[in-house]
Amino acid sequence: MLTALALLVATLAALGFAGLALARRPAGARLLHGACAVAGFALVAGGVAGLLGGPQTIDLPFGPPWGPARLALDPLSSWFLLPLGIAVACASLFALGGIHGTVPARELVPWPLFIAGMALTVLSADGFTLLLGFEAMSLASWALVAHDHAQAENRRAARIYLGFAGFGGLTLILAIGLLAGGAGDVAFAVLREAPPEGLRAIGVLLLVLAGTGSKAGLAPLHVWLPLAHPAAPSHVSAVMSGAMTKVALYILARFAFDLMGPAQPFWMGAPLIALGAASAVIGALRANLEDDTKTLLACSTIENVGLIAMGLGLALAFRGSDLTAMAALAAGAALLHALNHAVFKTLLFLAAGEVLHGALSRRLDRLGGLIHRMPWTAWAALVGTAAAASLPPLSGFASEWLLLQALLAGWRVGDLAFQMGVAAATALAALAAALAASAMVRFWGLAFLGRPRTPRAAGAEETGGAARIALLLPAGLTVLLGLAPGLMLDLAEPALRLMAGAAAPRAGSLAIGAAEGGARYWPLFVAALLAGAIGLAVWLVRRRAPAGVARGPAWDCGFIAAPPHLPFGDPATQPSAAGFGQPLRRMLGESLLAARESVTMPPPGDTRPALLRASHHDPVLAALEGPLPRWREAIATQAEKLRDLSIRQCLGLTFGAVVLMLALLAWLEAR
Amino acid sequence: MAVVWGILAQILHLALILAAAPALTGVVRWLKARMMGRQGPHPLQPLRDLVKLLRKRPVLAENASAVSRAAPYVAVGAAVAAAALVPSFARGMAFAPLADLILVAGLLALGRVAMALAGMDVGTPFGGLGAAREMSFAALAEPALVVAALTLAILAASTNLDAIAGAVRDGGLGLRVSLGLALVALLAVAVAENARIPVDNPATHLELTMVHEAMILEASGRHLALWDYAAMLRLTLWLALLAAVFLPLGLAPPGAAPHHWILGLLAWGVKMAGLALALAAFESAIAKMRVFRVPEFLGAALLLGLLGAIFLFVSTGLT
Numbered sequence: 001m002l003t004a005l006a007l008l009v010a011t012l013a014a015l016g017f018a019g020l021a022l023a024r025r026p027a028g029a030r031l032l033h034g035a036c037a038v039a040g041f042a043l044v045a046g047g048v049a050g051l052l053g054g055p056q057t058i059d060l061p062f063g064p065p066w067g068p069a070r071l072a073l074d075p076l077s078s079w080f081l082l083p084l085g086i087a088v089a090c091a092s093l094f095a096l097g098g099i100h101g102t103v104p105a106r107e108l109v110p111w112p113l114f115i116a117g118m119a120l121t122v123l124s125a126d127g128f129t130l131l132l133g134f135e136a137m138s139l140a141s142w143a144l145v146a147h148d149h150a151q152a153e154n155r156r157a158a159r160i161y162l163g164f165a166g167f168g169g170l171t172l173i174l175a176i177g178l179l180a181g182g183a184g185d186v187a188f189a190v191l192r193e194a195p196p197e198g199l200r201a202i203g204v205l206l207l208v209l210a211g212t213g214s215k216a217g218l219a220p221l222h223v224w225l226p227l228a229h230p231a232a233p234s235h236v237s238a239v240m241s242g243a244m245t246k247v248a249l250y251i252l253a254r255f256a257f258d259l260m261g262p263a264q265p266f267w268m269g270a271p272l273i274a275l276g277a278a279s280a281v282i283g284a285l286r287a288n289l290e291d292d293t294k295t296l297l298a299c300s301t302i303e304n305v306g307l308i309a310m311g312l313g314l315a316l317a318f319r320g321s322d323l324t325a326m327a328a329l330a331a332g333a334a335l336l337h338a339l340n341h342a343v344f345k346t347l348l349f350l351a352a353g354e355v356l357h358g359a360l361s362r363r364l365d366r367l368g369g370l371i372h373r374m375p376w377t378a379w380a381a382l383v384g385t386a387a388a389a390s391l392p393p394l395s396g397f398a399s400e401w402l403l404l405q406a407l408l409a410g411w412r413v414g415d416l417a418f419q420m421g422v423a424a425a426t427a428l429a430a431l432a433a434a435l436a437a438s439a440m441v442r443f444w445g446l447a448f449l450g451r452p453r454t455p456r457a458a459g460a461e462e463t464g465g466a467a468r469i470a471l472l473l474p475a476g477l478t479v480l481l482g483l484a485p486g487l488m489l490d491l492a493e494p495a496l497r498l499m500a501g502a503a504a505p506r507a508g509s510l511a512i513g514a515a516e517g518g519a520r521y522w523p524l525f526v527a528a529l530l531a532g533a534i535g536l537a538v539w540l541v542r543r544r545a546p547a548g549v550a551r552g553p554a555w556d557c558g559f560i561a562a563p564p565h566l567p568f569g570d571p572a573t574q575p576s577a578a579g580f581g582q583p584l585r586r587m588l589g590e591s592l593l594a595a596r597e598s599v600t601m602p603p604p605g606d607t608r609p610a611l612l613r614a615s616h617h618d619p620v621l622a623a624l625e626g627p628l629p630r631w632r633e634a635i636a637t638q639a640e641k642l643r644d645l646s647i648r649q650c651l652g653l654t655f656g657a658v659v660l661m662l663a664l665l666a667w668l669e670a671r
Numbered sequence: 672m673a674v675v676w677g678i679l680a681q682i683l684h685l686a687l688i689l690a691a692a693p694a695l696t697g698v699v700r701w702l703k704a705r706m707m708g709r710q711g712p713h714p715l716q717p718l719r720d721l722v723k724l725l726r727k728r729p730v731l732a733e734n735a736s737a738v739s740r741a742a743p744y745v746a747v748g749a750a751v752a753a754a755a756l757v758p759s760f761a762r763g764m765a766f767a768p769l770a771d772l773i774l775v776a777g778l779l780a781l782g783r784v785a786m787a788l789a790g791m792d793v794g795t796p797f798g799g800l801g802a803a804r805e806m807s808f809a810a811l812a813e814p815a816l817v818v819a820a821l822t823l824a825i826l827a828a829s830t831n832l833d834a835i836a837g838a839v840r841d842g843g844l845g846l847r848v849s850l851g852l853a854l855v856a857l858l859a860v861a862v863a864e865n866a867r868i869p870v871d872n873p874a875t876h877l878e879l880t881m882v883h884e885a886m887i888l889e890a891s892g893r894h895l896a897l898w899d900y901a902a903m904l905r906l907t908l909w910l911a912l913l914a915a916v917f918l919p920l921g922l923a924p925p926g927a928a929p930h931h932w933i934l935g936l937l938a939w940g941v942k943m944a945g946l947a948l949a950l951a952a953f954e955s956a957i958a959k960m961r962v963f964r965v966p967e968f969l970g971a972a973l974l975l976g977l978l979g980a981i982f983l984f985v986s987t988g989l990t
Contacts, residue, residue: 386784392781408830411980420984423818423980426817427976434780434810434811437784441802442806449738449788518829518830519831520771522769530752533748533752533755534745534748544722544725546727549740551732551735552733554735557797568734573795575796583804587811
């Protein structure tokens with residue numbers, strides 16, 4: 001199986017370069033995206049086979065000078081092939097359906113390379129191959145973010161994204177170096193033999209957290225997500241959000257649970273829980289304030305990545321306290337939520353792409369009433385919205401239920417400070433989940449319900465064809481994953497054994513459970529109960545009430561009738577994106593996101609309209625864009641002085657550097 | 672035999688809750704009217720209103736989508752499903768293994784989202800305003816609910832309502848500070864979730880003060896009947912939840928034969944009447960607060976809930 005997957009990665013890389021030739025005609029682009037969709041399904045098949053079969057490793061016949069490149073398919077990597085494959089398959093299908101005319105090579109070539117990079121990262125079994133895949137993933141996705149480089153904001157987004165990607169790669173190199181120590185062999189099998197301890201373990205964890213956090217969107221390194229996602233094409237944003245963040249979390253899980261060994265103290269989980277809780281709240285709150293659909297969904301991704309990181313952190317803490325069953329519960333919540341989020345976020349980004357295609361806007365203030373014009377997209381998106389709002393019986397609720405159960409069991413780690421921290425984290429997780437529900441209602445309600453806010457939204461049309469399948473497939477999967485989380489946990493059991501050293505608490509295949517004899521969640525029964533209750537209501541009402549409805553004008557709160565040139569009513573009498581966000585902006589945004597409102601009221605007698613301006617800033621971006629350029633400027637000014645050195649000074653500098661290196665080498669040898 | 676009793680108890684419980692919901696709302700209104708020195712409508716007036724509304728054909732806005740027609744059924748379905756899970760007179764009902772506190776919160780959230788979307792469906796300013804406020808309040812109420820659930824889950828080692836009721840009843844937990852703080856937190860959440868004073872006024876139709884009514888302003892006929900019934904069910908459910916968790920006296924034990932139920936039914940009737948009286952007295956005594964004071968109210972509930980959990984950590988030295 002692993003050989004087939006390795007060949008698949010190689011084929012995808014080759015396909016990327018073939019994209020140069022394929023870009024000349026539409027059929028070529030269709031061929032490329034069709035092949036990528038097939039590759040996505042193949043990745044899912046590989047993941048399932050890897051989970052059901054045993055672990056495999058192969059040494060490639062090439063690699064870095066010090067040894068062959070190694071690939072491995074173990075339960076953990078197999079599990080992360082599932083979200084990757086599903087997201088890639090749906091996104092490629094969507095791209096296939098959206099092709100009209102030729103596609104420029106700069107959009108085609110990086111796409112298979114991006115997929116190949118992600119697959120290589122997940123399959124790698126040594127540090128070098130891991131970094132190779134990670135960098136390929138970063139660079140290819142950067143090229144895709146920068147595809148529409150005519151616009152200044154996209155260039156800025158791509159620049160910031162590249163900065164974060166570079167930072168992530170750099171910290172990962174340092175982490176692998178620190179983990180390998182002086183030995184120099186970076187194969188995972190060798191790294192596992194010598195797990196770090198004490199300060200070195202903390203250093204590795206913090207470096208890995210910085211590297212993967214900058215890729216996954218963990219606060220405070222999350223600021224690139226809301227910038228880069230709107231800039232990339234919709235199918236790319238879907239995979240960046242659905243799959244790439246999961247690949248970063250995979251690296252985090254690989255280091256924290258596998259390479260660093262099981263003998264780590266429980267407080268190693270604390271930074272993950274803290275950063276996860278911060279990301280969850282900041283992301284969910286920002287999702288309530290943004291007025292661009294894709295930016296909003298990117299913020300929701302930050303929230304979900306935060307929740308997954310909390311699950312991973314809890315699993316680390318439980319494992320460090322020898323509560324292996326609880327560790328498996330928390331790890332199961334993280335793995336399940338990673339998969340569920342990948343599916344429903346892919347669906348939502350693709351739906352946002354379909355809306356952009358149909359109504360030509362990403363801004364909520366230019367959409368509205370699309371449920372009448374784009375019913376397929378609207379209903380598919382509603383499934384994703386409800387899952388993201390963690391409503392039973394959909395997939396988001398199942399995994400967040402598990403996560404909450406793990407959080408509610410956090411007091412079993414016997415340390416008082418940790419107990420208090422987990423209690424606070426529990427409240428923050430609940431806050432984030434409820435904020436996400438609000439953000440999702442705002443997203444779906446403003447885009448699909450109400451009246452069209454622009455003529456373009458009034459004349460929106462759906463694409464249909466492959467793009468429709470690309471929406472219905474993840475919508476169906478969201479329902480299925482919601483109904484069968486027990487089956488998925490059974491499938492994930494080998495991965496949980498690898499991470500936690502135990503299986504998750506068994507509750508039968510139809511249910512998920514918090515502990516032996518603890519609370520249970522039976523999604524199938526809950527769905528049946530809901531369906532029964534709704535059916536009962538329909539039946540009773542049908543018997544008593546007259547059939548059908550009468551139609552009349554809506555009561556528009558006393559606004560005067562719209563002028564004739566506004567056939568759908570005055571858009572200004574509908575809630576706007578900023579208006580819907582107002583309560584939360586005032587309640588939480590003012591303290592957390594520096595949200596401000598200002599009202600400009602013209603003097604009496606003046607006929608100009610009053611103006612309400614609402615703004616908010618992510619504190620991290622402000623901190624980043626303030627001092628960082630200044631420091632760079634200062635360093636550059638200092639470095640400029642080197643140009644004016646004489647030849648003797650230049651040679652002296654080089655000589656001094658060589659002596660320093662030799663001295664360092666001698667010191668290292670002596671140790 | 673226990674299985675049969677469980678199923679019978681479940682059916683009886685569901686019928687009881689479904690029938691009690693309009694009556695409970697009517698009783699609260701009647702009590703409030705009495706306390707304010709008015710005659711007040713008959714306690715069965717809400718039921719009569721529902722029957723009358725059911726006979727009327729709803730009028731929908733011209734641009735209303737299927738959401739307006741489907742959402743009331745989803746809201747009632749979610750409320751019925753949640754109400755079926757909360758124990759009333761007996762433990763060990765057929766659905767007891769399903770009765771998870773987090774799941775009940777999830778089902779309530781499902782009904783809330785359905786209502787918010789219905790409010791936004793036509794695109795009137797008022798519906799959107801109500802939806803935004805409702806979702807924001809819920810965002811602040813949810814942490815308080817979950818933190819209260821944390822205390823209960825530690826005491827009962829489960830978030831299952833049946834298990835919590837059993838643990839509080841037979842566990843010899845005594846009067847605990849933590850349980851009291853969790854009760855205060857849950858009471859605040861219940862007030863917010865049911866749109867009662869001081870968070871919202873269930874009797875108002877004044878534009879600036881209302882949240883819940885704003886979302887269903889466009890509803891009429893059977894749709895309005897369903898929305899009203901869902902709200903009544905939610906109130907009954909919350910009072911039943913508080914009664915089951917904090918006053919589990921008289922609950923028939925699991926698998927007990929039907930003659931134990933009589934005591935349970937009597938106890939439940941007394942508890943619900945007492946809670947209705949307390950609610951009416953509370954609502955008559957205080958004024959509605961400004962919308963942007965609600966975060967402080969719910970934030971205080973959250974802090975009390977956290978304090979309860981921390982007391983528990985410190986007092987028992989859980990290790």
